[in-house]
Amino acid sequence: MQELALKGFGEVLKTVTFRVRRYDPEKRELPKYMEYKVPVQMGMTVLDGILYIKEHLDHSVSARYSCRMGICGSCGMIINGKEQLACQTQILELNKDLIKVDPMGNYPIVKDLVPDLSKLFRNHESVKPYIIREEEEPKSEFLQTPEQREEYAMFTDCILCGMCLSACPTNATDELYLGPQSLAQGYRYITDNRDMGFNERLNVLDSKHGVWRCHFSGACSEVCPKGVDPALGVQLLRQLLASNSFVKYKQKEATKGPERKSVSGVS
Ligand code: SF4
Numbered sequence: 001m002q003e004l005a006l007k008g009f010g011e012v013l014k015t016v017t018f019r020v021r022r023y024d025p026e027k028r029e030l031p032k033y034m035e036y037k038v039p040v041q042m043g044m045t046v047l048d049g050i051l052y053i054k055e056h057l058d059h060s061v062s063a064r065y066s067c068r069m070g071i072c073g074s075c076g077m078i079i080n081g082k083e084q085l086a087c088q089t090q091i092l093e094l095n096k097d098l099i100k101v102d103p104m105g106n107y108p109i110v111k112d113l114v115p116d117l118s119k120l121f122r123n124h125e126s127v128k129p130y131i132i133r134e135e136e137e138p139k140s141e142f143l144q145t146p147e148q149r150e151e152y153a154m155f156t157d158c159i160l161c162g163m164c165l166s167a168c169p170t171n172a173t174d175e176l177y178l179g180p181q182s183l184a185q186g187y188r189y190i191t192d193n194r195d196m197g198f199n200e201r202l203n204v205l206d207s208k209h210g211v212w213r214c215h216f217s218g219a220c221s222e223v224c225p226k227g228v229d230p231a232l233g234v235q236l237l238r239q240l241l242a243s244n245s246f247v248k249y250k251q252k253e254a255t256k257g258p259e260r261k262s263v264s265g266v267s
């Protein structure tokens with residue numbers, strides 16, 4: 001019956017069991033795993049498998065996705081124990097008969113495989129991820145050489161999937177930790193030659209829950225689907241803060257950055 005549903009879309013090569021973590025905070029039930037048999041064709045991703053489950057086996061399974069091509073960063077989840085984009089993970093390449101799918105860690109759960117990413121976006125916003133200039137109206141375009149862009153180029157590839165926060169052990173123990181994504185983005189803007197907002201970001205980056213909190217496990221960079229290496233960004237940011245340029249910048253008084261509050265009331 002399942003194979004008939006896929007008729008015309010290619011040969012079914014094997015059947016894989018999806019073990020999906022189910023949890024609905026509104027139901028006051030403990031999380032549980034449910035298993036589904038998914039017929040797999042060449043080219044099917046884990047997201048395709050989940051959509052097959054939704055369409056043919058259990059409409060109530062919830063997952064988040066949008067682009068289905070590794071761009072929007074919506075479909076991050078833990079697949080067989082590792083953070084991965086579901087739309088970029090080929091089922092046949094996993095080479096397993098059982099695929100365990102969990103929502104990302106270190107986030108509250110909205111439902112099943114859908115995490116609440118508010119913390120990620122709030123932290124990202126707190127480092128002011130945009131070019132800050134002192135003049136009100138630019139008089140001409142902001143010039144930049146290829147070498148100047150190379151300083152931060154890798155960090156522009158971040159798609160805000162949030163998987164680095166899921167894998168980060170420091171984030172697991174510090175609710176207010178800024179996290180690898182935001183710290184790397186802080187570095188990205190500070191090193192942009194067009195930006196003048198170092199002092200405006202200092203209050204957040206150089207704080208108790210900022211750059212010095214990282215234990216450098218490197219887990220963030222291991223799971224990043226875009227090769228961003230946020231752990232490197234954190235280390236470069238530390239180096240920058242500790243360097244002579246920090247002393248120079250410190251001569252200007254740091255303006256107060258945005259307040260950061262915990263969702264759980266931890267301070
Ligand atoms: S740094 Fe990588 S893992 Fe972290 S949010 Fe950006 S793209 Fe995702």
Ligand code: FES
Binds near residue numbers: 087
């Ligand atoms: S659905 Fe957009 S990255 Fe997977």
